[in-house]
Amino acid sequence: MEQMKKISDSVIEMVELVLPNDVNLLRNLKGGQLMHWIDIAAALTASKHSGRIVATVSMDSLDFKHPIRLGEMVKLIATLVSVGNTSMKIKVNVWAENLQTGSVIMTNEASLVFVALDENGRPTRVPRLCE
Numbered sequence: 001m002e003q004m005k006k007i008s009d010s011v012i013e014m015v016e017l018v019l020p021n022d023v024n025l026l027r028n029l030k031g032g033q034l035m036h037w038i039d040i041a042a043a044l045t046a047s048k049h050s051g052r053i054v055a056t057v058s059m060d061s062l063d064f065k066h067p068i069r070l071g072e073m074v075k076l077i078a079t080l081v082s083v084g085n086t087s088m089k090i091k092v093n094v095w096a097e098n099l100q101t102g103s104v105i106m107t108n109e110a111s112l113v114f115v116a117l118d119e120n121g122r123p124t125r126v127p128r129l130c131e
């Protein structure tokens with residue numbers, strides 16, 4: 001019988017701290033560093049759903065709504081949106097928390113597509129969604 005999984009089975013929450021090497025001249029988190037963290041969080045969700053090594057095939061969108069500052073805590077939540085035969089669409093929401101003031105703000109939204117790969121590096125089927 002075909003394997004089925006829930007969206008909630010593969011939600012990933014990842015937390016990072018913005019350190020001096022991560023920022024630009026304005027002391028804001030560099031876009032490339034954020035893209036790296038988004039890619040890792042989404043890849044973990046895709047791997048958890050598929051039980052496979054996965055490859056990023058597309059970063060469809062990445063919206064920057066607010067800058068993230070040096071010293072802030074960054075929380076990324078990656079959630080499966082839909083599955084195809086071998087592909088998985090994943091959204092990543094990003095929040096920044098100022099640990100001194102306690103203020104939390106949603107800073108970014110991203111959408112990515114991953115493909116599950118078999119032992120030979122070829123696309124392979126992923127479990128259906130049951131919710």
Ligand SMILES: CC(C)(COP(=O)(O)OP(=O)(O)OC[C@H]1O[C@@H](n2cnc3c(N)ncnc32)[C@H](O)[C@@H]1OP(=O)(O)O)[C@@H](O)C(=O)NCCC(=O)NCCS
Nearest residue numbers: 054055056057058083084085086087088113115121122123
């Ligand atoms: C991932 C890879 C093996 C897929 O090979 P491929 O020959 O394109 O495979 P297919 O054409 O069968 O496509 C596989 C799936 O990906 C989807 N896909 C391919 N390119 C896509 C894109 N740009 N956007 C969205 N989906 C895409 C296809 O629709 C298909 O989905 P489905 O099986 O759910 O219907 C190949 O594209 C690859 O190696 N790309 C480079 C990956 C990489 O280096 N990533 C960065 C580091 S992880």
